[in-house]
Amino acid sequence: MGSAATLGSSIAAVRRGLGxxxxxxxxxxxxxxxxxxxxxxxxxxxxDGRAALFFSVIGVGACGWAWLAARALFxxxxxxxRWPRVVALTVAVSGALSAATPASALVGRVAENVYALSGxxxxxxxxxxxxxxxxxxxxxxxxxxxxxxVATYAxxxxxxxxxxxxxxxxPEEAVRDDLVKSACAFAGLGALVGAVWFxxxxxxxxxxxxxxxxxxxxxxxxxxxxxxxxxxxxxxxxTDLKIGDVAARLGEPEYRVSxxxxxxxxxxxxxxxxxxxxxxxxxxxxxQADEQRSILEIAFVCGFSSLGPFNRAFRxxxxxxxxxxxTTMRGTKIQT
Numbered sequence: 001m002g003s004a005a006t007l008g009s010s011i012a013a014v015r016r017g018l019g020x021x022x023x024x025x026x027x028x029x030x031x032x033x034x035x036x037x038x039x040x041x042x043x044x045x046x047x048d049g050r051a052a053l054f055f056s057v058i059g060v061g062a063c064g065w066a067w068l069a070a071r072a073l074f075x076x077x078x079x080x081x082r083w084p085r086v087v088a089l090t091v092a093v094s095g096a097l098s099a100a101t102p103a104s105a106l107v108g109r110v111a112e113n114v115y116a117l118s119g120x121x122x123x124x125x126x127x128x129x130x131x132x133x134x135x136x137x138x139x140x141x142x143x144x145x146x147x148x149x150v151a152t153y154a155x156x157x158x159x160x161x162x163x164x165x166x167x168x169x170x171p172e173e174a175v176r177d178d179l180v181k182s183a184c185a186f187a188g189l190g191a192l193v194g195a196v197w198f199x200x201x202x203x204x205x206x207x208x209x210x211x212x213x214x215x216x217x218x219x220x221x222x223x224x225x226x227x228x229x230x231x232x233x234x235x236x237x238x239t240d241l242k243i244g245d246v247a248a249r250l251g252e253p254e255y256r257v258s259x260x261x262x263x264x265x266x267x268x269x270x271x272x273x274x275x276x277x278x279x280x281x282x283x284x285x286x287x288q289a290d291e292q293r294s295i296l297e298i299a300f301v302c303g304f305s306s307l308g309p310f311n312r313a314f315r316x317x318x319x320x321x322x323x324x325x326x327t328t329m330r331g332t333k334i335q336t
Contacts, residue, residue, distance in 0.1 A: 026079060027072035031196045034065040038189040045178040045185075056099045060115070061092030062185065066192065067122040070129040073195055074146070076204040087125075090118045123161070127153060135268065140319035145198055152191050160184035215263040222257070223264040225250055236277040239305045243270040275313045278302045282314060286322055287329040295322045 024032070041059030044052050068080065068088050094115035101108035130146040138146075160181050215223075226246070229235045235246065247254045258270060267273040282302045285291050293301070299310035299322075314322045 025072075026077070027069065027196060027199060030065065030069040030072050031192060034062065034069045034192060035189060037062040037065045038185050038192070042182045042185050042189075045182040053100065057096045060095030060099050061088070063119050063122045063126070064088035064091030064095075066188065067126045067129075069192060069196075070126045070149075073149075073199050074129045074132055074204070087118060087122060091115065091122050094118060123157060127157075135266065139202075139316040141202060141316070144319065145195075145202075149191075149195060156184050156188050156191070213259070213263050215260075218256075219260045219264040222250070222252065222260040226257070226260065226265070230277055236274050236281070237301065237303045239300070239303055241274060241303065246270070274303070276317065278304065279314055279317045282310070282322065283318065283325065286326040289330055295326070298322070 037059050039059070040055040041062045044054075044056030044059050046052075047055065065088060068084060071080065071084060094111045097111035098108055098115045101111060103109065103112070127150065130149050134146070229246065229249065235241060235249075238245075243254055243257055247257045250257065261267050261270055261273045265273055267276065279302075282298055285293070285298050285301070286295075291298075295310075296307050299307055302310070304310035304313070311321055314320075314325070318325055320328070
């Protein structure tokens with residue numbers, strides 16, 4: 001734990017020393033460290049002699065730092081827990097010792113075993129991160145981002161680790177091993193930059209990622225009453241509808257309605273739930289070939305009070321703007 005505290009203090013010191021950049025987020029700090037480690041790993045593979053050893057000692061911990069960056073991508077908390085820092089530090093230190101110490105030495109053998117174990121754990125945990133805090137009501141763009149992250153990461157690991165198991169010990173095979181692993185590291189670096197760019201444009205919020213409690217029987221009963229309001233009264237079409245209005249209609253406290261929406265219905269909050277049903281009606285209207293109303297008029301009909309919130313909610317839910325959706329759906333129907 002002392003090492004974890006030291007690492008945390010070091011990161012804090014780095015932030016203080018960055019001057020104008022001392023306000024870097026957790027994601028930016030881990031991404032910067034992972035980027036530097038990736039670059040050193042690549043140089044260590046491509047260079048020879050002391051330069052190769054120097055860069056290898058630094059870059060060998062890349063998988064640990066990349067895992068911390070992945071955690072920051074899918075966890076909106078401002079700070080890390082201590083145990084991930086311990087794992088990343090273990091990967092970096094054991095990897096550095098195994099690279100700098102002769103394989104025949106006891107320290108080198110122990111370090112190599114620890115590095116293999118901790119490095120494998122970091123690789124596996126990186127794969128798991130996109131599935132953490134996954135919820136049904138995540139935006140379509142967020143779901144696609146996570147799926148792309150998993151697919152890209154699985155491909156890189158398969159090529160860099162599993163695909164090279166059969167490589168022999170001949171010099172030309174070793175060269176090929178270095179080139180392939182360097183290429184995978186370079187591709188991973190590019191993927192990291194792209195992932196950070198996406199997350200900076202589409203930040204996670206704590207409210208959207210908090211874990212749901214287990215729904216109770218009362219939650220399920222209240223959920224049926226909420227569905228009844230949608231089916232019989234179409235409450236989603238009312239503009240400026242508030243959770244207090246629905247709670248008053250049902251004779252329930254607001255907190256009970258909020259708990260039911262998150263626990264039984266699976267939505268982060270009331271707005272996400274009501275907008276989901278508004279967007280469902282909007283999608284149906286936009287797809288109709290004989291529907292002549294403008295997008296603004298459809299937004300009003302579906303319960304939105306203005307075009308801006310409608311466009312944002314639609315894009316988050318569907319992954320495209322209402323105009324693009326209308327064009328796409330009508331074009332598809334014409335072709336079929």
